[in-house]
Amino acid sequence: MxxxxxxxxxxxxxxxxxxxxxxxxxxxxxxxxxxxxxxxxxxxxxxxxxxxxxxxxxxxxxxxxxxxxxxxxxxxxICRTFQNLEICKNMTVLENILLGFDKYMDKGILKSCFRAKSILDDEQRYKERALHLLDLIGLKEYANIKANNLSYGILKKLEIIRALATSPxxxxxxxxVAGLNPKETQEVANLIKTVVKDExxxxxxxxxxxxxxxxxxxxxxxxxxxxxxxxxxxxxxxxxxxxxxxxxxxx
Ligand SMILES: Nc1ncnc2c1ncn2[C@@H]1O[C@H](COP(=O)(O)OP(=O)(O)OP(=O)(O)O)[C@@H](O)[C@H]1O
Ligand SMILES: [Mg+2]
The missing domain is CATH 3.40.50.300 (P-loop containing nucleotide triphosphate hydrolases)
Structure with missing residues (x-):
């Protein structure tokens, strides 16, 4: 490939x-x-x-x-995640995933944080897939929580799911898994081995x-x-x- x-x-x-x-x-x-x-x-x-x-x-x-x-x-x-987390801290989990659908972004994820409103209006139809992905990794309950209230471990998973959102x-x-504890590492390993590899x-x-x-x-x-x-x-x-x-x- x-x-x-x-x-x-x-x-x-x-x-x-x-x-x-x-x-x-x-x-x-x-x-x-x-x-x-x-x-x-x-x-x-x-x-x-x-x-x-x-x-x-x-x-x-x-x-x-x-x-x-x-x-x-x-x-x-082709889609990727970063060695240093690139999550928009002032946005919710769901909003962060919806940024992943923004194939129109021209300057990368972080720039998109500043024009999130228009993106989100356009991308309503992607909400269902975002919620489905969150459900697969057991994070659906966090959908409407702002990223700055969540642990580093959850944000690392969120970054992977956001990359998947574009259906690459x-x-x-x-x-x-840099910086994650053994339990979180195992969860991310499972996430990659099951959800990510399936797609x-x-x-x-x-x-x-x-x-x-x-x-x-x-x-x-x-x-x-x-x-x-x-x-x-x-x-x-x-x-x-x-x-x-x-x-x-x-x-
Ligand atoms: N933008 C850059 N400008 C100058 N040198 C760079 C740049 N990016 C990487 N390098 C150099 O290229 C080499 C490879 O770096 P790279 O970051 O790709 O390594 P790595 O295998 O990812 O390391 P690590 O395991 O520490 O993340 C290093 O010598 C680094 O200093
Ligand atoms: Mg490196």
Whole structure:
């Protein structure tokens, strides 16, 4: 479904992504792992049109999507969440999800917070699907509560559901359980494994190795922006190069 061919991205003297290639199969959870600074977020930003690709190509379902802007990619069925939560705190849970339907946004979610009224008037018909998604993850009772009254754990789930609201084909999750306690982590893992995977193909960037090993179909490992290994969870767990990369980089 997604084909990344020899892509590179340089920041000054740093090769954040260096001639990287991999493929993602439709209907799978495909994790991207690697030590801090390996280039994972940069890769997500390249696939989602936030950063321009210096070299190489990216194909989605056979169509070249290299350097297409983020808002156009939403129409192509690519959606993502952020390593740092981007939720509109002054809006309710339901309103935040309705922002996910706003395929017309031109400057990203946060800008949309300021013109929410017009969006919500237009998007009444999406309310039903938003409530359905909330129901699936047991958050329907929070629909009319403002985000600033809710825990970080609930907001992380909300961000995932909002990305799903656009009915994407491919969703990219950048550290969806960072900062969550073990119980919340398990809930988000279940959410990805059941609700999310049922609907879409998932690219997961995550440091929580237990979760990655539990829910991934395939894992690609990168280090210093380069491809290091690819395989099923057990293969990756026992891969000598992967073990070396982690032991060599972790404090
Ligand atoms: N906008 C930017 N400008 C300059 N350098 C950047 C930029 N974004 C990333 N980098 C550099 O690119 C490299 C890869 O960073 P990136 O954030 O992609 O790593 P990561 O694998 O997501 O790390 P982490 O696990 O800590 O989130 C780092 O050396 C980082 O400093
Ligand atoms: Mg990152």
């Amino acid at each position: 997604l084909q990344v061919n020899n892509i590179s991205k340089q920041f000054g003297g740093i090769k954040a992504i260096d001639n990287l290639s991999f493929r993602v199969k439709k209907g799978t959870i495909h994790s991207i792992i690697g030590p801090n600074g390996a280039g994972k977020t940069t890769l997500v930003n390249m696939i989602t049109g936030v950063y321009k690709v210096d070299d190489g190509t990216i194909f989605l379902d056979g169509a070249d999507i290299t350097n297409i802007s983020t808002n156009k990619l939403v129409y192509r069925g 084909e491919l969703i990219l999750l950048d550290e969806p 879409v193909t998932v690219i997961l960037v995550e440091h929580d190795m237990k979760m990655v090993m539990d829910i991934s179909d395939y894992i690609t490992v990168i280090n210093f922006g380069k491809f290091l290994a690819k395989g099923k969870p057990l293969q990756i767990q026992n891969h000598p190069e992967v073990i070396k990369a982690y032991l060599g980089n972790q404090s």
